[in-house]
Amino acid sequence: MSILNRPQKLGLIQFATGADKSTNLSRASDFVRQAASSGASIVVLPECFNSPYGTQHFSSYAEPIPSPGSTSTSTTVSADLSPSFIAMSNLAKDLKIHLIAGSIPESTSDNKIYNTAMIFNPLGELITTHRKIHLFDIDIPGGITFKESDVLSAGNTPTVFSVPEVGNIGVGICYDVRFPELAMMAARGKEQDGKDGVFMMVYPGAFNTTTGPMHWELLARARAVDNQIYVAMCSPARGEEGKGYPAYGHTMVVGPKGEVMKELQTEEGVLVVEVVPEKLQEVRRNIPVTTQRRFDVYADVSKAKP
Numbered sequence: 001m002s003i004l005n006r007p008q009k010l011g012l013i014q015f016a017t018g019a020d021k022s023t024n025l026s027r028a029s030d031f032v033r034q035a036a037s038s039g040a041s042i043v044v045l046p047e048c049f050n051s052p053y054g055t056q057h058f059s060s061y062a063e064p065i066p067s068p069g070s071t072s073t074s075t076t077v078s079a080d081l082s083p084s085f086i087a088m089s090n091l092a093k094d095l096k097i098h099l100i101a102g103s104i105p106e107s108t109s110d111n112k113i114y115n116t117a118m119i120f121n122p123l124g125e126l127i128t129t130h131r132k133i134h135l136f137d138i139d140i141p142g143g144i145t146f147k148e149s150d151v152l153s154a155g156n157t158p159t160v161f162s163v164p165e166v167g168n169i170g171v172g173i174c175y176d177v178r179f180p181e182l183a184m185m186a187a188r189g190k191e192q193d194g195k196d197g198v199f200m201m202v203y204p205g206a207f208n209t210t211t212g213p214m215h216w217e218l219l220a221r222a223r224a225v226d227n228q229i230y231v232a233m234c235s236p237a238r239g240e241e242g243k244g245y246p247a248y249g250h251t252m253v254v255g256p257k258g259e260v261m262k263e264l265q266t267e268e269g270v271l272v273v274e275v276v277p278e279k280l281q282e283v284r285r286n287i288p289v290t291t292q293r294r295f296d297v298y299a300d301v302s303k304a305k306p
């Protein structure tokens with residue numbers, strides 16, 4: 001596949017989910033259409049876009065996700081069982097976009113539930129999925145206590161996919177952004193020359209009003225500046241006060257110099273930003289840390305696995 005590093009418009013959707021799954025899907029679809037009509041060719045939905053975010057909700061909103069290569073019309077796909085998959089596959093195909101469908105609770109035949117992002121190409125084919133690797137288990141007295149591991153299982157595989165003629169994109173979900181190794185591995189790539197590294201990490205995420213102000217922007221900028229890549233963080237909107245999980249909002253895109261390019265506040269909306277993969281070369285030429293690393297002094301942990 002040739003990588004020409006063509007600039008693209010990236011669309012990020014910030015919206016608040018409610019109790020009704022089909023309403024969540026149709027509202028998500030409306031926002032994705034809005035992003036595409038503004039020229040976005042790669043669109044991102046937030047974490048848990050088909051359900052409210054909370055351990056008490058995951059099992060009732062969970063759906064099986066068909067294997068990569070499937071589309072909404074594949075014979076193995078059931079409309080009753082996988083409505084979120086079908087809606088997103090159709091949307092990607094109708095709009096001819098790459099769609100990083102934030103995450104949904106995924107149920108499996110061995111009775112596990114994962115927090116999983118589905119990634120579609122413009123033919124509506126599922127390219128790959130990302131199962132949240134680091135589960136959100138925290139306890140901040142007087143702030144927030146959350147334990148995803150009560151009901152969710154953790155994924156084990158880093159996720160990178162290719163957009164033809166544009167470049168490679170890495171995906172993590174929310175708490176994954178706190179672990180620099182994932183972005184570092186993705187940015188450096190598998191090959192020695194690093195040319196297969198990603199130009200952008202995308203994190204659908206749902207930080208909250210305790211951890212969001214402390215770390216959301218800091219982590220996005222840290223992952224960007226460490227790796228000299230774009231970082232996109234896509235959150236649900238805040239929603240009604242006192243009702244459910246208080247999502248932080250502040251969906252944003254950070255550029256490869258570590259600068260916040262554009263940001264939403266707490267309300268629903270669509271953020272469209274042009275990303276220019278070639279920009280990485282200039283940034284890396286100006287501050288050449290990518291070639292100044294001292295692997296004679298410390299290990300290149302990005303190459304340790306897999």
Ligand SMILES: NC(=O)CC(=O)C(=O)O
Pocket residue numbers: 135136173174175176178205206207208211212
């Ligand atoms: N919701 C998450 O997975 C992570 C989060 O809110 C945080 O790290 O803070």
